[in-house]
Amino acid sequence: MQRKAYAVLAALMFGSTLAALYLSSTALGRQFDTYAHDFLFRLELPAPWQADSIILAIDETTLTKYGGLTGMRAALADGLEKISAARPAAVAVDLILAEPNPADDKLEAAFAGTRNLVLSCDLLPDDSGWEDPVRRFRKYAVAIGEVHADLDKFDAVSRDLPLERVAGNDRRWALALETFMAVKRVDITESPDDLLVGTTRIPSNYSDGRVIRIRYTPPAMGGIPRVSIADLDLHPDKAAQFRG
Numbered sequence: 001m002q003r004k005a006y007a008v009l010a011a012l013m014f015g016s017t018l019a020a021l022y023l024s025s026t027a028l029g030r031q032f033d034t035y036a037h038d039f040l041f042r043l044e045l046p047a048p049w050q051a052d053s054i055i056l057a058i059d060e061t062t063l064t065k066y067g068g069l070t071g072m073r074a075a076l077a078d079g080l081e082k083i084s085a086a087r088p089a090a091v092a093v094d095l096i097l098a099e100p101n102p103a104d105d106k107l108e109a110a111f112a113g114t115r116n117l118v119l120s121c122d123l124l125p126d127d128s129g130w131e132d133p134v135r136r137f138r139k140y141a142v143a144i145g146e147v148h149a150d151l152d153k154f155d156a157v158s159r160d161l162p163l164e165r166v167a168g169n170d171r172r173w174a175l176a177l178e179t180f181m182a183v184k185r186v187d188i189t190e191s192p193d194d195l196l197v198g199t200t201r202i203p204s205n206y207s208d209g210r211v212i213r214i215r216y217t218p219p220a221m222g223g224i225p226r227v228s229i230a231d232l233d234l235h236p237d238k239a240a241q242f243r244g
Contacts, residue, residue, distance in 0.1 A: 031154050037213075038159075045218055054242055055226035056083065056091075062230040073103040079229035080110040086242040090116035092179040094147060097133040104136065111140040116182040120147045120175055129167050142182050145175030150211070163195065163202070163210040177202075 056079050058072055066075040072095065080091065091114050101107075111117055119133045119141040132144060146165045149158050163174050173181075173188070177197070181187065186198035195202045195210070204210040217223045227238045 027154065034152065034154075034159065041215065042218070045221070046215060048221070051222075051224055053224060055224055056080075056242070057226045057228040059228040059230065062228050065230055065233075071103070073097070073101050073107045075229050077103060077107040077110040079232060080114055082229070082232045082236065083239045083242040084110075084113050086239050087115070087244070088242045089244055090118060090179050090182045092118045092120075092145065092175050094120055094175065096120055096122055096131055096147075097137050098131045100134060104134070108136055108140075111137055114140070116179075117141045118143045118145055118175060118179045118182055120145060121172060122147055123165060123167055127167055130170060130172065143178040144172065145178035146172040147175050159214055160211045161214050163204050163212060 058075050058079075062075050063069065063071065066072070076093070076095065097107075097119065117140050119137060121130045121132045121144050123129075123146070124131055130146075132138065133141070138144065148162060148165050150160050150162055151158050161174060161176070163177055164171055165174075166172075177188075177195075180200075181197060184198045184200075189196040190206075192206045193203065195204055202212065204212050225241060227241060231238055
């Protein structure tokens with residue numbers, strides 16, 4: 001009788017395992033798995049930390065002041081000029097500057113005075129190459145970082161960050177990683193399981209595409225500081241927040 005009970009229990013466990021494996025391979029199962037990760041991340045708050053980056057934001061007020069999307073380069077040029085005296089350790093520009101623009105002269109002058117400038121690139125739609133910044137901007141950049149967003153296909157939330165992307169034989173590191181290297185003045189040592197940036201180890205498996213999980217900062221912890229370019233016009237003293 002006891003053997004029969006064990007056999008029934010083993011069969012139930014085997015069946016439930018198969019069911020779980022089947023569910024995890026479906027779209028519904030992947031959503032359950034993703035939302036479970038989100039829930040656990042919210043339960044376990046990260047340790048308190050001191051922000052060492054700040055966002056120079058082009059917000060709606062800034063766009064309105066500079067005439068909409070066509071004025072983004074002029075806004076960026078003004079913003080960089082306003083924070084230049086604070087000597088930020090590095091500046092990562094999360095804009096694709098692949099086409100000429102009437103504001104390019106002013107923006108080039110701002111880039112020329114920016115140390116450790118890291119510009120952005122993105123994959124072409126067919127993954128055959130890169131959409132790079134124009135040459136007159138590239139010559140001032142210490143690095144070009146890719147800004148591919150790996151959005152979840154079910155809810156369009158970005159939960160993972162690919163640390164590298166490849167187009168043909170041309171590999172690019174992520175914008176954040178290139179900026180980190182520029183600040184630390186170190187290179188990357190690769191292994192199948194991780195990346196070593198100076199003394200900082202980043203677990204990222206090569207066979208999984210060098211993807212890391214994004215840990216969003218809970219709103220209660222304040223998030224990453226941000227100052228808009230329009231704010232700097234009204235409060236020039238806020239430029240000091242970009243020091244170092």
